[in-house]
Amino acid sequence: MDEIAFGTDGWRATLDVFTTPRLRMVAQAVADYLAEEGRDGEPVAVGYDARESSRGFAEAVADVLAENGHDVLLPPRDTPTPLVAYGIVDRDLAGAVVITASHNPPEYNGVKFIPSDGAPALPEVTEAVEANLREPVEADGERGSIEEVDFAEPHFEHAIERLDPDLEGVTVVYDAMHGSGRGVTDVLLERAGADVIRQRCETDPEFGGTPPEPSRDNLQGLALAVDEHDADLGVANDGDADRVAVVTPERGHLDENVFFAAVYDYLLESDAGPAVRTVSTTFLVDRIAEAHGEEVVETPVGFKWVAAAMGERDALMGGEESGGFSIRGHIREKDGVLMGLLAATVESEEPLDDRADRLRETFGDFVQDKVSIDCPDDRKDAVVRELADRLPDDVAGKRVERVNDADGFKVLLEDGSWLLVRPSGTEPKMRVYAEAGSDERVAELLDAGRDLVAPLV
Structure with missing residues (x-):
């Protein structure tokens, strides 16, 4: 027990x-x-x-x-x-x-x-x-x-009714990563009219030797297939298909933060409502919300908190930087199957690459990355407690303006960048996240985060 x-x-x-x-x-x-x-x-x-x-x-x-x-x-x-x-x-x-x-x-x-x-x-x-x-x-x-x-057919009918997609002429490469999305997400995309090219849609309990984690490194084959087939989009799910990842022709793996922002921007073209995001998710969503007169609700990491806030605030969309999203009018559970269909629907209206370019031109660059530091589960609470006494007044050369302690410590800096340190809820690790306007600045912040956490572990 x-x-x-x-x-x-x-x-x-x-x-x-x-x-x-x-x-x-x-x-x-x-x-x-x-x-x-x-x-x-x-x-x-x-x-x-x-x-x-x-x-x-x-x-x-x-x-x-x-x-x-x-x-x-x-x-x-x-x-x-x-x-x-x-x-x-x-x-x-x-x-x-x-x-x-x-x-x-x-x-x-x-x-x-x-x-x-x-x-x-x-x-x-x-x-x-x-x-x-x-x-x-x-x-x-x-x-x-x-x-x-x-359980598939009722979900399919609901998804089609909720999104009303018309994917005629859209080519999608779908990568199931040998997980439960095979024969599901691809079938739903076809039902909406897309031409679907399948990858890793065979049963394989070993997942082809790669954990079914739709990260950039694990989706290189999907990116190559999108290019090879001149496809409009690549879509992948994790092992149980509650998360989604997207590959575009220009960007390859589309950062999940950018995907969140692009989809929220699309939904706001015909609807209204706040967004819910975790503390580790991009401020780009906030800029889009502000431009539409909407608000953003920030929660601790974990989709359960996103789901609760979505219900309380009647949010239009909720999500997290790890690829879990849902929308109003659907269950308040992350759904990589529905989001795969929504990604293709957004693409059919305006290429995701073009939309992401437009958002960058309008709101500036938002670059995010994260690293993990090994930490035994029984040390996590102590690390967080000790970190509370060691938070500096400056991080990577910029003054700390505010600290959010809803989930670990999120340090917001005077230049608009931020650094987050929190314990993983699923692995014996501490997570360090950073967001800034450039790759170089993010790297500086992550180095500063490592220097803060490593001595405490």
Whole structure:
């Protein structure tokens, strides 16, 4: 039981720790939590990603939930997390358990609980689930059923209705990275009229030897394919397809911060509303919002905080620099499938490269980068505490104007640049982020961040 701990987005661990007996304890804890919430016996979904172990783990969870009287809806194949989340709302389910380690290497797996609103579970929910951890018991009452259902078609219909795309004449190279987006995001793009060229859309539990993380380094093949096929766009998803990455003909990998800004700019052409972003996400979004008379809400890192603020402020769009986004009129869960379709829709109206150029000309350059510093999990809190006493008055030659301590420390400097230091919620690392008007300035800030953090680790 001591090995089970819910972090930023559920519990993830290597397979020597992430075992069926422990997972069955989590499933029992979810059943107990639902009973406490008055949803005892209501239908639930159990989703899973493309990892070799995931289907078996999902069946173990389904068995415990059914033993507790819940009818369980189980997809016939690995399914993107956002499709399961949408299914919760579409079918009025009590919630869902999803087996996924997202972008982690194949030796990992994980589990997350999604409540009845289809949005990520907030800490009070995951803490309540953790407090219920116990061995599964044979529950009183009738055992629930386990039924295989398709979560894709309702999501497709909703996505098409929400975005009304016309992708005739748009060519997209889609890279599933051997994850759950294969046969889903590409099919949705085709349904909207796009010509789709597929990459890494075969089943491979080893993900081709590369973790299903859609980073710049891991998408070089996608960039080459966009060039080779003279495509308009490249789209990639991570392992469970809740995140999106985009490749353009001119830029190659399009920084997720720029993608956020470009999509928000597009949405504001026909709609209105604030944006929600994490502390690690670009101020370019703020400049666009200000130009349209809108506001921006800043949250700690973690899409659960973005989702909560989106609900509170009726936000038009919410997102984070790691590639997780959602929009008004959809579930408040990051959805790389919907965002892949939205990226192509934006491209069909005006090339993303042209839009990004126009935003740069209007608002100036915003360059962002980050580095990670190894840090044991049991040292993270101490590093943050010690850093509070060591924050300088100047960073990389510029005066500190303000410090935001909502998530670690975000130091805002007099030249408009910023430096953020925070503990990772998923790995034994401290993260250091910086944003400024040039690559050189960002490099200076990251060096200053390393110098601040490294001695404390």
